[in-house]
Amino acid sequence: MFAAEFEYRKAGSIADAVRLLSENPGAKLLAGGHSLIPLMRFRLARPEVVIDIGGIDGLRGIRISDGSINIGALATHAEIANSADVQQANGLLAEAAGGIGDPAVRNRGTIGGNLAHADPASDWATVLTALGATVSLQGPSGSRTIAVGDFVEDAFATALAEDELITTVSVPVLAANQRAEYAKMAHPASFYAVVGGAVVVTMDGDRCTAASVAVGGLTPRPVKAAAVEQALSGTTLTMDSIADATSRLSEDLSAAGVDIIGDVYASADFRSQVAPVEVKHALLHAIGLAHH
Amino acid sequence: MPNTVPITVNVNGRSHSADVEPRTLLVHFLRETLNLTGTKIGCDTSQCGACVVKMNGVTVKSCTAFAVQADGADVTTIEGLAQDGNLTAVQEAFWDHHGLQCGYCTAGMIISVTEIIERNPNPSAEEVRAGLEGNMCRCTGYNNIVKAALAAAAAQQGG
Numbered sequence: 001m002f003a004a005e006f007e008y009r010k011a012g013s014i015a016d017a018v019r020l021l022s023e024n025p026g027a028k029l030l031a032g033g034h035s036l037i038p039l040m041r042f043r044l045a046r047p048e049v050v051i052d053i054g055g056i057d058g059l060r061g062i063r064i065s066d067g068s069i070n071i072g073a074l075a076t077h078a079e080i081a082n083s084a085d086v087q088q089a090n091g092l093l094a095e096a097a098g099g100i101g102d103p104a105v106r107n108r109g110t111i112g113g114n115l116a117h118a119d120p121a122s123d124w125a126t127v128l129t130a131l132g133a134t135v136s137l138q139g140p141s142g143s144r145t146i147a148v149g150d151f152v153e154d155a156f157a158t159a160l161a162e163d164e165l166i167t168t169v170s171v172p173v174l175a176a177n178q179r180a181e182y183a184k185m186a187h188p189a190s191f192y193a194v195v196g197g198a199v200v201v202t203m204d205g206d207r208c209t210a211a212s213v214a215v216g217g218l219t220p221r222p223v224k225a226a227a228v229e230q231a232l233s234g235t236t237l238t239m240d241s242i243a244d245a246t247s248r249l250s251e252d253l254s255a256a257g258v259d260i261i262g263d264v265y266a267s268a269d270f271r272s273q274v275a276p277v278e279v280k281h282a283l284l285h286a287i288g289l290a291h292h
Numbered sequence: 293m294p295n296t297v298p299i300t301v302n303v304n305g306r307s308h309s310a311d312v313e314p315r316t317l318l319v320h321f322l323r324e325t326l327n328l329t330g331t332k333i334g335c336d337t338s339q340c341g342a343c344v345v346k347m348n349g350v351t352v353k354s355c356t357a358f359a360v361q362a363d364g365a366d367v368t369t370i371e372g373l374a375q376d377g378n379l380t381a382v383q384e385a386f387w388d389h390h391g392l393q394c395g396y397c398t399a400g401m402i403i404s405v406t407e408i409i410e411r412n413p414n415p416s417a418e419e420v421r422a423g424l425e426g427n428m429c430r431c432t433g434y435n436n437i438v439k440a441a442l443a444a445a446a447a448q449q450g451g
Contacts, residue, residue: 001336008297008314008360030361037356038337040315050314054361078350102426103404105338107350108357189339191425 003040010052014138014167017053021163022140024049029165031059031074034101034109035117059112059167064089067173073112073166081106089173092180092198096127099184101191112166115148118221120155120261121192126216127182129224130198133171139164155220178202183281184217185274187265193217194266197279201232201286208232213279215249218260218271225252228279242283246276299363303328304372312359318352319343321359322369330370330399334428341427344400345369351407353426370399373406382406382444391440393431401427405441415445 009024011017021027027049030036039045053059059074062083069089071080080086081098100106100114100123114124115135128148136145140163148169151159160166174180184196195217202210211232213225231245253260253272262268284290296311303326310325322328322345331354334342338356345354346368373380382405385391392398401424408415408423415423420441421434429437 002317003315005294006314007295008358010360030358033358033361034338034356037317037358041336052361101338102341103407103423104341104344104351104353104426105356108352 001041003037004043004046006040006047007049008052009049011056013056014058014165017051017056017165018138018140018163020049020051021165024051025162027051029053029113029116031113032076032108032110033113034105035113035119053165062086064173069093069171069173071111071169071171073168074110075112077101077106077109077111077114078103080111090131090171090180091174092127092131092182092200093171096123096182096198099123099182099186099191111169115151115169116158116160116166118152118154118156118158119192120220121187121194121217123182123184123193123196123216125152126193126196126214126222127198128169128171129216129222130182130200130212130214131171131180132200132212133169135166136168136170137161137164138167143167145170149214149222149224152221174200175202177204179286181282181286183278183285185266185278195271195274195278197275197282199279199282199286201237201283203237203287206236206238206287208235208237215253215275215279218268218275219253219256219258220261221258223252223256223258225249225279226255227251232283237283237287237289239284239289242280242289246280246283249276249279297360297363299360301359301362301364302366304368314358314360316359317355318345318347318357318359318362318367319354321362322354322367325359328369328371332396332399334396334400339426339428340397341400341404341424342397344403344427346403346407351404368403370402373402380406380444381447382409382441385440385444385447386437389436389440389443391433391437393429393433397427397429397431401429401437405437405444408441409445409448413445413449415441417442 028047077097087094180200182198184193200212211229216222227248260268332342334340343355
């Protein structure tokens with residue numbers, strides 16, 4: 001299958017990419033291509049101009065400083081999964097990266113491209129929302145930083161303006177008393193999340209003092225589970241208290257006011273039933289009551 | 293006239309220059325421009341792995357890369373593995389252990405197994421299977437493929 005014809009531009013720097021975006025309204029950015037190329041081949045996207053940002057050195061690399069893991073938008077899932085520094089600073093990031101797609105997909109797909117595409121089945125959107133990550137965007141009038149939870153607005157829709165690109169994703173280093181996990185029901189061919197649940201719990205012994213929980217895959221954008229978080233906070237985490245807390249996820253899904261996704265693979269009702277189970281698995285893994 | 297972009301790609305140790313339409317996929321460039329038809333097109337949706345080649349040291353699905361993205365890159369296809377007619381240890385092991393049935397997935401399987409062993413010279417069967425998650429064999433001949441991968445790793449260890 002061929003994409004529709006397009007003009008190809010290669011950006012040499014971040015400033016060059018912003019200039020090309022400003023000059024070519026409707027242009028699409030090409031990084032690893034693992035979201036854009038399939039869309040273009042199915043002709044779901046027909047940009048007249050494609051701007052290749054894959055050669056911009058300023059978008060590469062992973063640096064850890066001041067309690068923050070700063071990941072260049074072009075970092076591939078494989079680079080994040082295999083980084084010893086990331087594994088040490090935030091094991092969930094490395095684990096989530098290693099669960100995306102398959103090895104060849106992870107070698108090409110980038111964290112920036114994944115977020116900009118905003119597929120509801122994205123692992124990153126859910127995991128980064130739970131982790132309280134931010135994205136830095138560069139446009140013609142400067143840069144801005146927003147929370148991933150606010151960046152992803154709807155299915156395939158983000159806060160990214162037409163003339164902006166993602167430069168960096170910043171994720172907090174986990175504290176010694178924090179545990180974070182992600183559990184998903186993956187589509188067997190693509191490994192995309194049918195339903196995914198990500199959790200970060202701050203522990204004082206067996207007691208959870210704070211919790212951050214997000215679910216995705218079943219909703220157009222990740223949903224932060226405030227009722228579940230509230231039920232976990234201040235609670236001694238046991239099989240029973242975790243089951244009680246995750247049973248409140250339906251309240252969060254209702255409150256979010258979003259449609260639950262259903263398709264030929266999994267109905268909306270099925271996904272709704274699976275979601276608390278994935279959150280429960282993530283919590284049990286996080287506190288060592290279950291293992292992968 | 294369609295717009296074209298000049299690219300130079302080092303494929304299997306030889307430099308190839310061509311003018312390509314930007315929408316040309318890497319797999320089409322390899323198969324149709326360079327006539328390297330060992331690399332196959334299977335699912336065409338980056339799931340099956342029949343089109344896996346090595347680019348700049350890592351496996352990629354060549355159905356999900358534009359040829360223009362390979363400008364300046366080093367690419368290795370199945371045709372580039374054997375040197376002077378001598379099969380690699382992985383190729384020998386696929387032969388010895390009947391690691392193929394219809395053969396359609398084989399080029400991608402061998403490129404992926406080669407990378408698995410490069411990264412982890414002594415993989416377990418489970419690690420081989422995880423490494424082959426993105427390569428599908430519709431004949432379902434996975435057992436012999438895994439046997440071949442383990443035998444190739446052992447052979448390279450001098451076993």
